[in-house]
Amino acid sequence: MSIIQAYAGITILLCIGIIQGSIADLLITKKYPSITRFRMADKHLSRYVRWHRFAFDMPGVFALKWTSLIAALASIALIFTGKSAWITLLLVLACQLLTFPRWRNFVGSDAPLQRAVLTVLIIYSAFPQNNRIALSGLTFLAIYASIIYFSTGLQKVRSTQWRKGEALLGFTSKFPFWKYRPLPGQVTVFAAWTTIFFELFFFIGLIFPDLAIGFLIAGLLFHGLLSVTAGINHFFWTFLSTYPAYWFISQGAIDFSRLIFF
Amino acid sequence: MMAALENILENALPWLFGLWALVAVWFAFTNVGPKRIRVLLGRGGWLQKWNMFVPEVAKSSGYFQIRYRDQMSDGSTTDWSDLKLEQNWSPGIALINPEIRLQSYMIQAVLSFSRLHRLNKPIPSSRHYDFFLSIVLDMQHGGATHRQISVFKIREKEKEDLFTTKFLPLS
Numbered sequence: 063m064s065i066i067q068a069y070a071g072i073t074i075l076l077c078i079g080i081i082q083g084s085i086a087d088l089l090i091t092k093k094y095p096s097i098t099r100f101r102m103a104d105k106h107l108s109r110y111v112r113w114h115r116f117a118f119d120m121p122g123v124f125a126l127k128w129t130s131l132i133a134a135l136a137s138i139a140l141i142f143t144g145k146s147a148w149i150t151l152l153l154v155l156a157c158q159l160l161t162f163p164r165w166r167n168f169v170g171s172d173a174p175l176q177r178a179v180l181t182v183l184i185i186y187s188a189f190p191q192n193n194r195i196a197l198s199g200l201t202f203l204a205i206y207a208s209i210i211y212f213s214t215g216l217q218k219v220r221s222t223q224w225r226k227g228e229a230l231l232g233f234t235s236k237f238p239f240w241k242y243r244p245l246p247g248q249v250t251v252f253a254a255w256t257t258i259f260f261e262l263f264f265f266i267g268l269i270f271p272d273l274a275i276g277f278l279i280a281g282l283l284f285h286g287l288l289s290v291t292a293g294i295n296h297f298f299w300t301f302l303s304t305y306p307a308y309w310f311i312s313q314g315a316i317d318f319s320r321l322i323f324f
Numbered sequence: 325m326m327a328a329l330e331n332i333l334e335n336a337l338p339w340l341f342g343l344w345a346l347v348a349v350w351f352a353f354t355n356v357g358p359k360r361i362r363v364l365l366g367r368g369g370w371l372q373k374w375n376m377f378v379p380e381v382a383k384s385s386g387y388f389q390i391r392y393r394d395q396m397s398d399g400s401t402t403d404w405s406d407l408k409l410e411q412n413w414s415p416g417i418a419l420i421n422p423e424i425r426l427q428s429y430m431i432q433a434v435l436s437f438s439r440l441h442r443l444n445k446p447i448p449s450s451r452h453y454d455f456f457l458s459i460v461l462d463m464q465h466g467g468a469t470h471r472q473i474s475v476f477k478i479r480e481k482e483k484e485d486l487f488t489t490k491f492l493p494l495s
Contacts, residue, residue, distance in 0.1 A: 082420060090422035096458035106451035162369050167432055168425040173369030194334045202341035206348060213352035214376045233377050239413040293417030293424050
């Protein structure tokens with residue numbers, strides 16, 4: 063995989079997620095117009111965000127949601143035509159930031175990773191010929207994804223409920239798919255520990271390149287299962303967008319770190 | 325200008341990204357440090373403490389029931405109905421699942437009400453209160469003019485009334 067291919071993969075995967083999320087936001091708003099029409103009281107808003115109220119109140123919030131959707135589509139199109147997508151990606155990031163005070167309550171937990179991926183993509187797209195910049199970004203994304211997985215794995219392994227499989231059972235029971243197809247006790251414990259191991263040891267693939275593909279397949283299955291059975295599909299694209307960086311770095315981590323830092 | 329910027333970024337980016345990763349570690353693994361700085365850095369969705377599917381005490385210590393009843397134009401009232409946030413499963417939810425956004429918000433809002441209730445603080449002081457009510461009032465009402473909303477916390481067969489509104493006008 064070349065640097066260009068890695069970045070193209072990251073851009074396409076992230077933008078699919080942004081398109082999917084934007085369509086979902088627009089559909090839920092059509093059903094419940096208050097989601098965008100409700101005017102948030104100043105007293106509940108930080109003074110740092112009040113100045114851009116125009117962006118998260120109607121009609122701005124609606125316009126920026128469409129802008130984000132179109133800019134993400136345009137970014138994919140630009141990648142396929144081999145052109146730089148830095149302006150459209152910057153537009154996506156600006157829309158996400160300006161409208162965040164409203165949307166943060168409606169599934170915003172993948173936002174920090176999305177911000178990191180967008181920042182890396184924008185900088186790379188502005189200077190695509192610079193290998194050092196490109197490698198810095200890929201290294202950062204691979205490490206950032208590993209930090210997130212490791213920290214959540216650590217919290218899970220510390221939780222008695224997770225170790226016994228009770229947390230996974232409780233979590234799955236909230237979703238109709240699992241409610242009517244409950245996992246047997248032993249399978250739940252096995253699945254809980256598999257999740258913990260996957261999250262805790264994801265970073266190992268960066269040190270042992272031969273293991274990287276195994277972790278990527280496990281990650282794909284993990285996020286894919288969550289997406290298909292529980293509908294948690296926003297995580298799927300955001301996390302998957304870091305996988306090309308993880309794969310690229312895993313295939314030569316030591317050499318790259320020398321190139322970047324020395 | 326661009327060449328100068330490229331030169332600066334080329335040298336500074338590894339350290340900037342390294343610093344970003346370190347701050348992410350600080351957020352992810354600890355609760356220490358000045359709250360003000362954590363809030364500032366967390367603003368705009370740049371950083372957070374990741375806790376994917378790790379059970380929170382508040383979430384695992386019970387569940388919630390959101391109920392409503394409508395008043396018709398002739399003054400009669402309907403029976404109480406449960407607000408159903410759950411939807412039937414279909415493979416399509418992997419592609420598009422708008423409802424999860426609403427569910428996510430409702431859970432956050434009700435958790436905020438529950439926290440205030442526990443602290444003996446007025447629930448309408450929650451930043452979610454008016455927003456939450458406006459969304460529940462948006463739900464289909466088939467000719468009704470007003471709606472009353474009630475939120476309960478259920479724990480070990482005990483039902484605790486978090487709040488019940490007056491009849492509120494439907495738009």
